[in-house]
Amino acid sequence: MMAEPIRDVAHLGHVELLTPKLEESRRFFLDVFGLHETDAEGGSRYLRGYGDYDRTTLKLTEAAEPGLGHVGWRAISPQALDRRVDGLERAGVGEGWIDGDIGHGPAYRFRDPDGHLMEIYYESERFRAGSEQRSYLPNQPQAFEGRGAGARRIDHLNLLCADVPRTSEFMHDVLGFRLLEEIVLDDARVAAWMSVTSQPHDIALTTDRSGACGRFHHLAYWVDNREDVLRAAELMMENDVFIECGPAKHSRTQGFYLYVYEPGGNRVEVFSGGFVVYAPDWPTVTWSTDTLGRGTAWGAEVPDSFHSYGTPPLRVAEEASIA
C-alpha cells in the first residue's frame, strides 16, 4: 500500500499584491471588480469578496513596482500547520514565524524555489458583517450588493517560474498540492496546475520565458456563472479597463476567463466554471505538442502578452533579450 498523501493545506487564504498606484488600484477593486474594503493600515488596504468567509483575502500594498507581495495558505488544523512547518524546515526554505496580520494569526513564512514569498497559518479571523452588510441568508458572510463585477471569493493565482518542474515538485512534495494538469514540451514540464481543494487549480505555475524569478502572472476571483463573466466584460469595457483576453474558455482547467490589468499593472482574472476533482486518485492530465493547439477550448487565441507579461514588468533591456 502506498503511503497516504499529505492533506494539510485547506485552501488559498489571501494574496498580497504590490501596486505603485495604491488609490487607483483600490478604486478599481472596489468599484469595478466589486470587492469590499475592511481595513487600512500603513500603506496597505485589506479587501475581500462578499462571499469570502475570511475577514480579508486581498492585501494591496503600495510599492515602487507592481508584483506579488506574498501568498497565504491556510492549514486544515493546528496539527496540520505543525506538520507543514516541520516539512518546510526540513526542506530548508523556511524564513520563520511572523506574528500574523489583520485577519490571521501566526504564520510561518517561506519561499518557493523560484523565490515567491509564501506563508502558512491556521488561525483565521472570520468576517463579521455589520448590520448594514448582513445578508438575508445566514449562510452567506455578507450581503450581495451587486457592485461592479461582483467578485464573490478568491479562487486561485498563477505564478511565473524560471523552473516550473522544481517549483511544482516543491509544492507537491512539501505542501501536498496535487498536480492535476501539466504541459510537457521536449520532456520538460513548462506549466503546472495544482490543487489542494476540489478546484481544477488553486495555483498555476507557468514558465517565465525571460528567465526571471519570482514574478507574478495573475490572481483570480470567482463568480458563479459564465454570465457574470460576460457582465464583467461589459463593465471593464465601459470603465476603460484594458481587457487582455476573454471572455472565453480555457482548455486546461476548463475555466471561463476574463483577464484585465488593474491600474497598478497586475493582471487579474474574473473566473467561473472549470471542472471539479473529487477523485482522490486523479491521474495527471498531460498536454503535449499534439494537444497544444487546444490552448483555449473554442479556438480563441491568447495574445503574446499573455505569455510574456508579468509583474514586476521586465526592463526594456530584459525584454529585448527574450524577443
Place this chain on the structure above:
Amino acid sequence: MMAEPIRDVAHLGHVELLTPKLEESRRFFLDVFGLHETDAEGGSRYLRGYGDYDRTTLKLTEAAEPGLGHVGWRAISPQALDRRVDGLERAGVGEGWIDGDIGHGPAYRFRDPDGHLMEIYYESERFRAGSEQRSYLPNQPQAFEGRGAGARRIDHLNLLCADVPRTSEFMHDVLGFRLLEEIVLDDARVAAWMSVTSQPHDIALTTDRSGACGRFHHLAYWVDNREDVLRAAELMMENDVFIECGPAKHSRTQGFYLYVYEPGGNRVEVFSGGFVVYAPDWPTVTWSTDTLGRGTAWGAEVPDSFHSYGTPPLRVAEEASIA
C-alpha cells in the same frame, strides 16, 4: 489542541435507485435528464453523467416499489477505507463485505440508524471513453453531447429519516461528515446538510413526518450554470415530466434547484450553484423559527408534497394517519 476530524470519505460515488418501471425510468434518465448508459446486468442499468470520472454513478434496478437501493461512498485511500470499516464495525452497524459491482471493487456494507443501506469502497473503475465518445478536451471524461438536460455529474442525495439527530450524529461521528447547516425546531434538529467535500451538502437528512424509516427524498445531478437549470425546466415541460417545484433558489445550501419525478416515482433534481466551504472550521449554521420563513431565497413556496412525498410512497392508510 482538539483532535483532528475524520477526513476519510472522498465523495458520493454512486446511488442505486429502485423503479417499478425500469425501461421508462431509463429512457427518462437518458433522453430527458441527459445521462449515458454504460452497462446492463440482470434487472439493472448503469448510467453516468458525461462529467463523472467514474464508470457509473447511477444504478437503476427494477423493483416492486420505487425508493433507494443503496448509497456508495468512495474512501480517499485504502488506509482510509480500513479506518472507516473499523469505525463501522465498532459502531455495530456493519453488514460485511461484498465483492464489488460494475464500476467498483470490494465494498463494505452497512446501514445508517434509519435503515438506509450504504457502502464504502476505495477501488473504483475510471470511465474510458470509446473513440466516438471522446471529448476534444483530454481533461474531460466524455464528450458533451448536449442531449436532454445535460446532467454533468452526480452531486448529492437527500434521505428521509424518522430520527434526524441520530442519523446525522452517526454520519458525523462514524464517517466524518461535517454538519454545515441544520434546522432546529423546539430544540430538535429536524434537517441536516452534511458534507465531506467543499459542496454545501453531499447528503441532506430531513425528517420523515410519517415516522417511516429508510425512505428516499431525492438524488441530484449537477449542471454548471443556472441557465442550464432553466433549460432543464423547458425540457421537463415539453416532455410532460411532472415538475414539483423550481427552478428557484434554496436558502439552505443556496442551491438553484429543479425537482421532478422520474417515471418510476422517485424525485430527482437538477442542481447548480450553492456556496462552497473551503473553511476547515465552518461553524454550523442553525436555522430556527425566526429564519424558517426563508425556506427559499426569493420567496417561492415549496408545495406540501415536498415535505411529505418520498419513496417508497406511503400506503393510503399511512398517509391518512399523518394528515
Place this chain on the structure above:
Amino acid sequence: MMAEPIRDVAHLGHVELLTPKLEESRRFFLDVFGLHETDAEGGSRYLRGYGDYDRTTLKLTEAAEPGLGHVGWRAISPQALDRRVDGLERAGVGEGWIDGDIGHGPAYRFRDPDGHLMEIYYESERFRAGSEQRSYLPNQPQAFEGRGAGARRIDHLNLLCADVPRTSEFMHDVLGFRLLEEIVLDDARVAAWMSVTSQPHDIALTTDRSGACGRFHHLAYWVDNREDVLRAAELMMENDVFIECGPAKHSRTQGFYLYVYEPGGNRVEVFSGGFVVYAPDWPTVTWSTDTLGRGTAWGAEVPDSFHSYGTPPLRVAEEASIA
C-alpha cells in the same frame, strides 16, 4: 383584399406612476431597479433605463395614492399622429392637446374606455449622454453602469380593466394594437396581450375582479438575459423588497418575470425573453379552460394577490365585497 391594418403607433414611450412616497420610490428605482434620473420638476422625477433612446421613460409623481398617472405612446410619424388623433376624435374619447412635457412635444390626451389616461405624440427628445455617461459603444445611448438590477429599457405595462373586451377592442380599432393572445372564459375575453411592435405585448389588459375602473397592474422594464432576472431577484432579496412572484416563466408571452412592489405600492416587473412576432398575420392565440392550467410554463403558481392587487389599492370595504 382586406383593408390594411393601422400601423401608426411606434412603441410605448413612457409611463407616469403616482407614489405616496416619492423619495423612497425614487431611491428604489435608482439603487435597486437600476434606472437613471435625468430631470426633476415640481413633485415629479424623470427616470430612464440606460438603453432607452428617449430622454425619459418613467415619470414618478407624488400623489396621495399609488397608481397610474398616464401612458404615453409614440407615433411613427407626424402623419401617423394626425391619423390617430382623427381616430380618437371620431371615437369621442379625446381630451385635447397638451404642450408636451420633459422629453416630448405636443401630445394628444385621451382615456381608454376603462378610464386610464393616455396620450400620443410624435416629437421626442433623444437622450444625450454627458461625457461621464457616454458608452464605449456609439450605438448605445448611455454607458452600462451595472448599478442595481440594470433595467435596460421600458418594455410593457399591464392595466386592470373592468371590461377587457371593450378596452381591447378600442386599443385595436382606434390605435391599431394587434391582439396576440387572449384568455376566454365562458365566451368572454378576460385578458388580452396586445402589441404594436414585435414584442409579445406592449400592453396587457386583465380583468379587475373588484369591478373598479382605471387601476394599474404593473410596469415592466427589459433586461437582456434570464440570468439578469435571477440577479435582480438576489438584489431584491438583499434589499428587503417584497417579491410577489418569480423568477419564473409565463405561458402567455413566454416572458421570464420577476414581480416586486416598489415602496410606493406599485407592482413593477423585471422582464426578459418572450417570443417575437414578425408575422404580419399572427392569428390570436386563445387560451381557454383546457389550457388555463398552463398559467406559468413550469408550474409555479402565482399568488392570489397577483390577481387581486392593483393600484390604487381597494379600500377594505371594497376588498371584502370581492372575497
Place this chain on the structure above:
Amino acid sequence: MMAEPIRDVAHLGHVELLTPKLEESRRFFLDVFGLHETDAEGGSRYLRGYGDYDRTTLKLTEAAEPGLGHVGWRAISPQALDRRVDGLERAGVGEGWIDGDIGHGPAYRFRDPDGHLMEIYYESERFRAGSEQRSYLPNQPQAFEGRGAGARRIDHLNLLCADVPRTSEFMHDVLGFRLLEEIVLDDARVAAWMSVTSQPHDIALTTDRSGACGRFHHLAYWVDNREDVLRAAELMMENDVFIECGPAKHSRTQGFYLYVYEPGGNRVEVFSGGFVVYAPDWPTVTWSTDTLGRGTAWGAEVPDSFHSYGTPPLRVAEEASIA
C-alpha cells in the same frame, strides 16, 4: 412634413443556401445547429428553427459550389407586396414572378445591384406541428427539443458586395430598409446594417475586397440567451466544427456571436442579444476611423478570414490578386 418612409417588408422569410455536400450540410443543421426538417424535394431539403412560425426558413440545395441561392422577404400585406413589386419594376431590377415554393405562394424575383437573387412574397404557409411535435405552450409553433444548439428562428444574413453604397441605397430606396449603422472610410460606406424590424439588422452588407459580386458572408439564427451561444460553442467544439470566431460581442449591432463553417463551406452564425430599435427616427450611427478599433466590444479580434472568406470561395488566382 417629410414623406412617410416605406414600411412594406415584414421580415426575412427564408434563405436558400447552396452546398456541394448536401447530406453533410443537412446533418450539421439538424444535429449540431438544431434545426428541424420539414420537406425534401429534388436536390433540396427544407429546414426550420423550432420557433419559426413559417413552415420553412432554410432551403438547402445541392450545387457545385457553396453560396447563396436566394433570399426571401415577406411583405406585410398583399397591398404592400403590390407596392414593392411596382417599385422593383420601376427600378428595372425585376425578374418576374415565380409560382412559389414549399412554404410560400407567388413570389416576385429580382436581383440587388450586386447580383444577389432575392424575392418578395406575401402568402406564407404557417407551420403545423404534428401531435409529436406540439409544444406544451400553444403560442409556440413547435416543441423545444433541445437538440444541438437549439437554433430558435432565422435572424439575419450578411451579403458581400463589391459596391456597398449602391446596394444599401437600393435596399433603402426600393425596399424600405432603414440604415441603422454604417462604417465610413475615406468618405465611402464600406459596411451597412439595415433593418425593417426592430432588430439591429435584418441584413448586413459588407465590402467584398476581392471585387467579386454576389457572394455570401453568413446566415444567422437566433438563440434566446448568451448562455445558449456559449453552449453552442461547446457543441461545435465537440463535433469538430470549425469555429472561425466567437463567442464574443460585436460593437456594431451589439450582437453576441459565434461563427462556424457548415460542412458545405458556408459561414453560419449562432446569434443572441443586440439592441432593439423601436425609434421610428433612429439616426444612422456612423463608425469611422476613430471608432474602428471597436470592432468587437471586448477587444477580441476577428481573424483575417472573416474579412476575406465568402461563398462561393475565390479561386486561388483570385485570392492571390487581393493579397
